[in-house]
Amino acid sequence: MPATVVILGGSFAGLHIAHALLKKNTKDLKVVLVSKNSHFYWNLASVRRIIPGVLKDEDIFKPIAAALKKYPESSYEFIVGTAEEADFDAKSVRITTESGESKTLSYDQLVVATGSHTAGNVPWKAEGTYEQTLALLKSTEEKVKAANHIVVAGAGTTGVELTGELAFEFGKTKEIVLLSAGDKLVNGDIIAPAAANELKKLNAKIQYNARVTETRASAADPAKTEVVLANGETLTTDLYLPTMGLIPNTTYVPAKYLNENKLVDVDEFFRVKGTTNVWAAGDVVSKPRAGFMITQKQAAGVSKNLELALAGKEPIVVKQLPMDILAAAVGRSRGAGRMGSFKLPSIGVYLAKGKTMGLPMMSGYIDGSVA
Numbered sequence: 001m002p003a004t005v006v007i008l009g010g011s012f013a014g015l016h017i018a019h020a021l022l023k024k025n026t027k028d029l030k031v032v033l034v035s036k037n038s039h040f041y042w043n044l045a046s047v048r049r050i051i052p053g054v055l056k057d058e059d060i061f062k063p064i065a066a067a068l069k070k071y072p073e074s075s076y077e078f079i080v081g082t083a084e085e086a087d088f089d090a091k092s093v094r095i096t097t098e099s100g101e102s103k104t105l106s107y108d109q110l111v112v113a114t115g116s117h118t119a120g121n122v123p124w125k126a127e128g129t130y131e132q133t134l135a136l137l138k139s140t141e142e143k144v145k146a147a148n149h150i151v152v153a154g155a156g157t158t159g160v161e162l163t164g165e166l167a168f169e170f171g172k173t174k175e176i177v178l179l180s181a182g183d184k185l186v187n188g189d190i191i192a193p194a195a196a197n198e199l200k201k202l203n204a205k206i207q208y209n210a211r212v213t214e215t216r217a218s219a220a221d222p223a224k225t226e227v228v229l230a231n232g233e234t235l236t237t238d239l240y241l242p243t244m245g246l247i248p249n250t251t252y253v254p255a256k257y258l259n260e261n262k263l264v265d266v267d268e269f270f271r272v273k274g275t276t277n278v279w280a281a282g283d284v285v286s287k288p289r290a291g292f293m294i295t296q297k298q299a300a301g302v303s304k305n306l307e308l309a310l311a312g313k314e315p316i317v318v319k320q321l322p323m324d325i326l327a328a329a330v331g332r333s334r335g336a337g338r339m340g341s342f343k344l345p346s347i348g349v350y351l352a353k354g355k356t357m358g359l360p361m362m363s364g365y366i367d368g369s370v371a
């Protein structure tokens with residue numbers, strides 16, 4: 001009987017690890033990849049996809065089944081489905097497939113790579129199925145087109161990028177307001193002044209110390225949203241787009257393996273603490289923070305440790321990125337960023353990120369060259 005590795009989540013972490021294992025072409029290994037999404041989603045470009053007519057769906061979604069087709073059929077199984085309940089003692093996971101069938105999968109090694117989703121009905125991450133994410137992107141695009149006044153809440157990098165995309169396209173024709181809970185953007189990171197400067201150039205309005213406490217349909221016009229701030233002010237807008245809060249997709253993981261933020265608790269090998277054969281990588285861990293390049297390093301480390309575990313060997317410490325890189329595209333010509341504590345020029349961030357939103361890198365996840 002070949003050993004079975006079950007991977008939950010088919011995104012930056014899960015698909016990377018699947019490729020890494022399958023590339024080894026090991027005869028006595030079966031990889032089972034379970035993903036709620038039938039498609040790999042380049043969510044980094046979601047904030048640009050909601051600007052009408054700029055990106056196509058096929059630019060940012062690629063079918064996972066096609067990405068795995070080059071491997072021998074007997075070496076893997078790809079299941080579009082949702083992990084509902086994991087039992088780390090019984091070494092099993094109960095899933096629901098896209099057709100609604102309930103199945104229990106047994107594993108020798110398990111990888112938890114189900115990431116996180118953003119709070120609110122917004123498409124910045126893949127919260128639902130491929131079809132649901134696609135529909136949400138399209139409906140958000142329609143609402144953007146129709147709105148005259150748009151409020152973006154949350155001034156982290158996603159909020160800055162979304163405001164930049166909106167203001168680049170509509171800064172002269174619509175009112176674009178970014179609400180920051182604190183008195184600086186991006187939690188006061190050193191890129192904050194540059195990001196604010198770039199947004200102002202695009203005519204976006206930034207409102208500081210504007211923490212949202214409540215949103216509700218306007219009584220006067222139910223098509224509009226009232227955004228209530230902690231300072232007592234109420235803004236009325238045509239479109240409210242929240243970007244704050246990443247919620248880990250860990251409801252199926254027994255609570256004792258999660259930390260106080262509902263993130264999976266791992267050791268330096270990225271093995272789930274208290275287990276011998278469960279591993280985790282990516283936003284589900286968010287260590288030191290959520291980021292796809294950080295995820296890439298972790299996926300490489302977990303792949304190596306799975307190989308070692310399957311060979312009956314001890315794991316090695318997973319290497320992290322040598323330097324923290326933070327970059328926010330601001331529209332389709334500028335940006336703000338840093339490598340470590342070294343500030344990057346606006347044009348450099350544009351060339352490295354904003355020009356393409358990283359889309360050329362997606363092919364590595366599809367053809368497997370990332371692994």
Ligand SMILES: Cc1cc2nc3c(=O)[nH]c(=O)nc-3n(C[C@H](O)[C@H](O)[C@H](O)COP(=O)(O)OP(=O)(O)OC[C@H]3O[C@@H](n4cnc5c(N)ncnc54)[C@H](O)[C@@H]3O)c2cc1C
Pocket residue numbers: 008009010011012013014034035036037043044045046047081082083084113114115116117124125126127128158249252281282283284290291292293294295327
């Ligand atoms: C707008 C935006 C821009 C970003 N830009 C950058 C950037 O420039 N640089 C950077 O480093 N990072 C960036 N990030 C962060 C990056 O997107 C994440 O770090 C990355 O997506 C993490 O990948 P992941 O595989 O851990 O999880 P995710 O991408 O969250 O994917 C999780 C996968 O698991 C699936 N899933 C969820 N629940 C279940 C379940 N119960 N069963 C089965 N499958 C499930 C989901 O459908 C999804 O396919 C950005 C994030 C956002 C929102």
